[in-house]
Amino acid sequence: MHPGLLGYLRGIVGEDAEDVASDAWLEIARDLGRFRGDGAGFRGWTATIARHRALDHLRRVRARPRPTRFEQDLLELPAAGDAAGEALDALSTERALSLIAGLPRQQAEAVLLRVVVGLDGPSAARVLGKRPGAVRSAAHRGLMRLAEQLKERGR
């Protein structure tokens, strides 16, 4: 699986990303004959399918609330000062997910699609069903916020 797509799913559904990715790939495999486009288009098409599976998953999970390991980790973040030596280039998956989870949904998705999946602006806007300008602003704001948080030691 394209690693960027799995990274996007991790940002949206956390620890269930592998299961959601499996669902997405089944649909991609089944509908592959319908796709028309180039390589960049394929990335946008598969991201759209993955997003739909992720949103379906979230709806199912919210219908039966249960504490997930991801949510527990959010409650157990280290206190300020404990993260001595945590460098920008050693960002852990768990910390990245907790920071992403702290963003408004549109900013989180815009950042994940542009930065982790590598979609261009128009493709990301199409996946999200939003105007390109709105997605560009959301990605920019999300990145600015993440950059500030990453610079703070121990948040």
Added chain:
Amino acid sequence: MPDELRDGETGSALRAALSGERGVGDDGVTGGTAGEHAALTAFRAARDAGLHASLPTRDRDDWTPAVERRRPGVP
């Protein structure tokens, strides 16, 4: 086109953290491999059943670049 998004160090850190080899769960490898195997099986089944040749392209499946879609004669 003013599409460039300069993500710098933040973007690099995010990509490495989220799409690297490290998984969130204890067993991030097995699930992915099983998922890919299932997808490949489904792909082969669909292809052998002739689905890939017979399924129509819906609007959501058409990601041809806009410039190509505007050319006459493109289905």
